[in-house]
Amino acid sequence: MMDYPKDYKISRLIAKKVIGTLSPAEEERLEAWLKEDVRNRELFQYILEGKNLSSRDLYARHFEVDDSWKTVKKQLGLRNKRRSMSFGRMGIAVSIILLVGIGLYWGFFRKPTEREIAQSIARIETGGSKAVLITSSGDEIVLQDSTKQLIALGSGMVAKNDGHQVSYEEIVGESGRDVLVYNTIRVPCGGEYKLFLSDSTEVFLNSDSEIRFPVKFGKNKRDVFLRGEAFFIVRKDASRPFVVNADDKVSVEVLGTQFNLQAYPNKKIVETTLNEGLVRVYDGKQSVKIQPDQQVVYKDGELFIRRVDASLYSAWKDGRFVLLNNTLEDIMMCLGRWYNIDIFWVNPELKEYHFSGELARYEDFTEILDMLEKATRVHFEVKGRTVFVNKIFK
Numbered sequence: 001m002m003d004y005p006k007d008y009k010i011s012r013l014i015a016k017k018v019i020g021t022l023s024p025a026e027e028e029r030l031e032a033w034l035k036e037d038v039r040n041r042e043l044f045q046y047i048l049e050g051k052n053l054s055s056r057d058l059y060a061r062h063f064e065v066d067d068s069w070k071t072v073k074k075q076l077g078l079r080n081k082r083r084s085m086s087f088g089r090m091g092i093a094v095s096i097i098l099l100v101g102i103g104l105y106w107g108f109f110r111k112p113t114e115r116e117i118a119q120s121i122a123r124i125e126t127g128g129s130k131a132v133l134i135t136s137s138g139d140e141i142v143l144q145d146s147t148k149q150l151i152a153l154g155s156g157m158v159a160k161n162d163g164h165q166v167s168y169e170e171i172v173g174e175s176g177r178d179v180l181v182y183n184t185i186r187v188p189c190g191g192e193y194k195l196f197l198s199d200s201t202e203v204f205l206n207s208d209s210e211i212r213f214p215v216k217f218g219k220n221k222r223d224v225f226l227r228g229e230a231f232f233i234v235r236k237d238a239s240r241p242f243v244v245n246a247d248d249k250v251s252v253e254v255l256g257t258q259f260n261l262q263a264y265p266n267k268k269i270v271e272t273t274l275n276e277g278l279v280r281v282y283d284g285k286q287s288v289k290i291q292p293d294q295q296v297v298y299k300d301g302e303l304f305i306r307r308v309d310a311s312l313y314s315a316w317k318d319g320r321f322v323l324l325n326n327t328l329e330d331i332m333m334c335l336g337r338w339y340n341i342d343i344f345w346v347n348p349e350l351k352e353y354h355f356s357g358e359l360a361r362y363e364d365f366t367e368i369l370d371m372l373e374k375a376t377r378v379h380f381e382v383k384g385r386t387v388f389v390n391k392i393f394k
Contacts, residue, residue, distance in 0.1 A: 014044065124365045124385065127207055127338045129164040130191030134184040136215070143185075143193065155181055157198065157215045167196035168215060180218055186210040187228070190340030192317075197224070201242065202233040204317040207337040208264070229262040231314045234277075246270055250298045253280045260314040266333070270298040273313040321359040328353040328378070332389065339365055340385070347391040350378055 013030040016022040022030065034041045133141040133151070141151060144163050151159040153168075160167050166185070187193050187205045195203040198216045205211060209228025222242040234242045236256025244252045246263035249270050257277025263270040272281050273295040280289045281296040286303045290296055295313070297304045312322040323331060329351035332343045338361065345351060353376055359368055369380045369387075377392040 124339050124341055124382065125190075126362050126365070127190040127192060127340070129193055130188055131166070131193035131205070132186045132188070133159065133161075133166065134186060136181045136183060144191075153181070153183070153215050155179070155216060159183075165194035165196065168198040170198065170216065180214045181216070182212055183215055184210055184212045188340070189337050197222075199237060199240075199242075200235045204231040206230065206316055207340075226261060226263060228264055229260070229316075231258070231260045231317050233258045246272075250281055250283045250296075250303075253282070254278070260310070262313075268299060271313070272296045272298075273308060273310045275310045275314060315358075316361060319361040321361055323355045323357045323359070325354050325356050327351060328355065328372075328389070331355060331372070332387070335365075335368065336387075342386045344386055344388045346388050350389050350391055353378065 010030070010033055013022065013026055013033070016026060017030060034044055129144050131143045133143055135141070135153065143161050143166055149161055151161060153159055156171050158169055158171055160169060168183075185193065185195055185205060187207060187209050189208045191207055193205045195205060195211065197203065197213060199222060201222075203211060203224075206229035209226070209230060211224055211226050211230060213224040214222075217240065220240060222237070222240050223245065224243070225245045227247050230244075232242075232244065232254075234254050234256050238255055242254050242256075244254075244261055246252065246261055247265055247270065249263065250272070252259070252261060252272050254277060257279055258275040259277075259279055260273045260275070261271070272279065272290070274290050274292050276292055278289060278291060280287060281298075281303060282288075283298060283301070283303060285301075288296055288303050288305060290305060293308060293310045295306050295308045295310070297306065312324060315322045321331075321334065335341065336343050355372065355375055357371075357375070359371065365382075369382075373379060379390045379392050381388040381390060
């Protein structure tokens, strides 16, 4: 069973109070919460006061109530009471759980000061070099902050780190055992990092990505495992094919080439885009080969090939976001990973808006939002590290 945060549990009690389904035991818990802090009672009264109903109900109507009601109904202990309940009361219940439950109710009914707005935006910084190295023994080393510029890995190998990139190198005169020992490089949201593998293959890791790889490759093959997005410049070695296993969905086999691979777990597709050379993409059932400026898309268990400008799909490593008729949902997911922010969709239908264009990856966050706002009828509100996406109705 999910363990809801305290404020989320309180939001359900308030919602039940509004629609009249609060049990005696729940009434006691709500009353205890009201007595804990004078601000709790102020919030409770603010929610129920008549002068705030129009603002609250207007916001409630922005939600997809039909979808939200399925979840809310379970939380409020209701069965088939929807038809006997007016939209207003149902919308209030949904909005209270969504707003109070994530601690945002005050923010929607109180105008922030200029200082608060400036401080809020200031906390959202452009991404930069950030990564964690996880050794075979489970030790975690924060690379960008590490004073260890030379990390001993055993088996005659060391990792050299400069805060922006890490390279795996063999110690001259030492030879290790022919046993594969794996490390992992994990890049958080708001980060990027460059990796040189033991064969001199270059890997550019994007935000919210990780790669698992041998400290030193074996004699017959070079296998690595990717979750997220990376650009590879693979060192040629005809005797040892290089294989990237992407999020347990597809594998990409190469001898020497340059390509971009995006395989985020929360996306329904995996994209392999070839810049140079030749690759084979397979998923256990199908196998296809592509040439430069072609892309293999894995979706719903099928592989599709399409012609593209490959340089646009790897532009992120050169400091550019290139939008190719992307949905606003995909764009905000991308920005969320790079700026380490959360996205809240006040109007879910906005997810399907499409955009094309180019944004600077290291641009100030407010400039990015301004450009998107100018392109269509969308308004963004930034509160803390959360961006609220609103539809402009006028």
